[in-house]
Amino acid sequence: MSMKLLFFYLPYFSLGIFFLGILYRFWRWAKTPVPLRIVVPPAPRSRLGVFWRLVGDILFFPNLFKGDKLLWAGGFSLHVFLWLVILRHLRYFLYPVPGWVAAIQTLGLYAGYLIPLPLIFLLARRLVIDRVLYISILGDYFALVLLLAVAGSGVLMKVFFRTYIVDVKALVLGLVHFQPFIPDAHWLFSLHFLLVMALLIYFPLGKLMHSGGLILSPTRNQRANFARRFVNPWDFPVSYNALNLSSPEKYAQALAASDDGEKS
Amino acid sequence: MRVPVPIPGIKIGASRGQRCHPAKEKDMLKIDLPKERLPDWKEAMLKKMAEVLDKYRSVRLFLDICVKCGACADKCQFFLGTGDPKNMPVARADLLRKVYKRYFTLGGKIWGRANEAEELNETVLQEWYTYFYQCSECRRCSVFCPYGIDTAEITMAAREIMAAAGVATKYVTEVVAKVYDAGNNLGIWPPAWKDNCAFLEEDLKDTEGLDIKFPVDTVGAEVLLVPPSADNFVNTNTMIGYAKMFHAAGISWTTSTYCNEGGNFGLFLNYANLKKVNNRILEAARQLKVRKIYWGE
Numbered sequence: 001m002s003m004k005l006l007f008f009y010l011p012y013f014s015l016g017i018f019f020l021g022i023l024y025r026f027w028r029w030a031k032t033p034v035p036l037r038i039v040v041p042p043a044p045r046s047r048l049g050v051f052w053r054l055v056g057d058i059l060f061f062p063n064l065f066k067g068d069k070l071l072w073a074g075g076f077s078l079h080v081f082l083w084l085v086i087l088r089h090l091r092y093f094l095y096p097v098p099g100w101v102a103a104i105q106t107l108g109l110y111a112g113y114l115i116p117l118p119l120i121f122l123l124a125r126r127l128v129i130d131r132v133l134y135i136s137i138l139g140d141y142f143a144l145v146l147l148l149a150v151a152g153s154g155v156l157m158k159v160f161f162r163t164y165i166v167d168v169k170a171l172v173l174g175l176v177h178f179q180p181f182i183p184d185a186h187w188l189f190s191l192h193f194l195l196v197m198a199l200l201i202y203f204p205l206g207k208l209m210h211s212g213g214l215i216l217s218p219t220r221n222q223r224a225n226f227a228r229r230f231v232n233p234w235d236f237p238v239s240y241n242a243l244n245l246s247s248p249e250k251y252a253q254a255l256a257a258s259d260d261g262e263k264s
Numbered sequence: 265m266r267v268p269v270p271i272p273g274i275k276i277g278a279s280r281g282q283r284c285h286p287a288k289e290k291d292m293l294k295i296d297l298p299k300e301r302l303p304d305w306k307e308a309m310l311k312k313m314a315e316v317l318d319k320y321r322s323v324r325l326f327l328d329i330c331v332k333c334g335a336c337a338d339k340c341q342f343f344l345g346t347g348d349p350k351n352m353p354v355a356r357a358d359l360l361r362k363v364y365k366r367y368f369t370l371g372g373k374i375w376g377r378a379n380e381a382e383e384l385n386e387t388v389l390q391e392w393y394t395y396f397y398q399c400s401e402c403r404r405c406s407v408f409c410p411y412g413i414d415t416a417e418i419t420m421a422a423r424e425i426m427a428a429a430g431v432a433t434k435y436v437t438e439v440v441a442k443v444y445d446a447g448n449n450l451g452i453w454p455p456a457w458k459d460n461c462a463f464l465e466e467d468l469k470d471t472e473g474l475d476i477k478f479p480v481d482t483v484g485a486e487v488l489l490v491p492p493s494a495d496n497f498v499n500t501n502t503m504i505g506y507a508k509m510f511h512a513a514g515i516s517w518t519t520s521t522y523c524n525e526g527g528n529f530g531l532f533l534n535y536a537n538l539k540k541v542n543n544r545i546l547e548a549a550r551q552l553k554v555r556k557i558y559w560g561e
Binding site: 012025028029030032034035037040058061063064065066068071075110113122125129130131132134135137138139140151167173195205206207211213214216217218219220234235236238240241243245251252255256258 | 410
């Protein structure tokens with residue numbers, strides 16, 4: 001029963017949290033208005049320019065490159081390795097396995113071996129640089145350690161405690177087709193699976209949502225079309241109080257008075 | 265040539281004592297703020313914070329998505345100058361973030377300690393007052409943040425929240441109040457402005473023999489010039505420069521005694537005053553029936 005809980009009910013629960021959580025977070029941000037144009041220069045003038053700027057931001061982290069080369073190297077390699085590993089795992093989900101997924105297997109494998117390196121670097125950085133140590137909170141370490149545990153258990157499984165891959169595929173395809181298949185798996189595989197489920201649940205709750213938030217970040221996704229009127233949806237009229245010695249009415253009176261003075 | 269600025273080691277509390285003078289009652293009343301800190305300041309601040317979070321996507325998003333990578337940490341002039349860790353943009357935003365987490369996020373409400381959530385109390389308010397007024401809203405950090413997190417937005421939100429509870433600084437509130445009285449930050453009254461302009465005309469005639477006008481409140485001029493008020497008072501060579509340029513170009517121009525200030529201190533206070541100060545430029549332009557506004561600071 002406990003194995004059915006882990007391998008059948010938990011995946012649906014975590015995937016539910018993952019997708020619904022992400023949708024909720026996006027909805028919450030998207031429904032909050034953007035009252036002012038706060039785009040950070042150098043900024044594109046067209047929507048297409050914004051699109052390419054965001055694509056560049058998502059793929060290459062140019063701002064980070066400007067600011068901190070070493071951190072960029074760590075962050076960039078981590079994300080590239082992560083994508084390769086995730087794409088490599090598609091072979092468990094798809095039947096038949098598409099050609100391109102088969103083609104990147106070796107690349108993904110090496111990415112998997114290497115992924116602990118940037119994670120350890122980022123973790124060490126948090127502990128060694130006094131500035132970063134000061135700002136780090138539990139959530140920052142948790143995300144890194146969780147990823148490290150997922151990667152570590154994955155690598156161990158690949159190298160030392162080989163899993164029976166046919167069972168894994170049966171498990172995942174069973175999930176896809178709502179037909180439970182409980183593999184007789186090594187405890188390391190169960191751990192790896194459990195950690196990934198935890199990651200899916202944690203993803204929308206914590207700081208890992210930075211991945212999606214970037215797209216809605218007003219400093220990055222606005223255009224620098226300053227000649228166009230920008231309307232604040234919750235704008236309100238200006239009001240003068242009795243203590244203000246200067247007001248539009250008083251200025252109009254003063255202009256009229258000096259006008260009369262010039263004529264006489 | 266690039267001169268690298270040495271990155272200081274963190275010195276906790278190094279600029280704790282560098283605090284602005286508090287606002288005065290007479291100024292606060294002129295700019296539609298509570299005359300002093302409200303007795304129920306905490307409730308007022310949390311109410312305003314809920315409003316700000318629903319009005320500015322920037323604030324909510326920036327508080328949510330920061331990963332604390334530290335790329336901004338050594339980019340802030342205030343941190344480079346003082347070494348106080350709370351002057352790192354990320355740590356400055358954390359002052360607001362921890363209160364946001366405590367009152368507006370599920371994680372912070374359930375498990376505050378792990379999420380570094382914190383109650384809004386006197387200590388937190390004092391930290392806000394100290395460190396949110398040690399940010400010049402220059403936005404340099406946003407250039408280096410991979411998500412474009414702009415700490416100026418966070419600073420502006422925090423100041424807006426504090427202002428709603430009657431907490432602000434003397435410098436900022438005094439200047440904004442002056443704009444609503446005299447039309448500019450320096451408090452140059454309309455007669456003085458006109459007199460200064462007449463003086464510059466005479467001066468130009470005496471020293472350079474040039475007959476160039478400094479028009480004030482001329483209805484129907486083509487251009488309304490909105491200079492920094494100091495140009496009429498201290499940096500008069502700049503003011504003379506404007507007049508010469510317009511004269512040489514043959515453009516009719518005018519300054520306005522209603523709005524002779526290009527700088528907007530409302531930016532350092534709250535949205536209502538930011539808008540009200542800016543609105544004076546448009547109002548002056550409408551009443552003077554100009555076709556263009558030249559506006560610099």
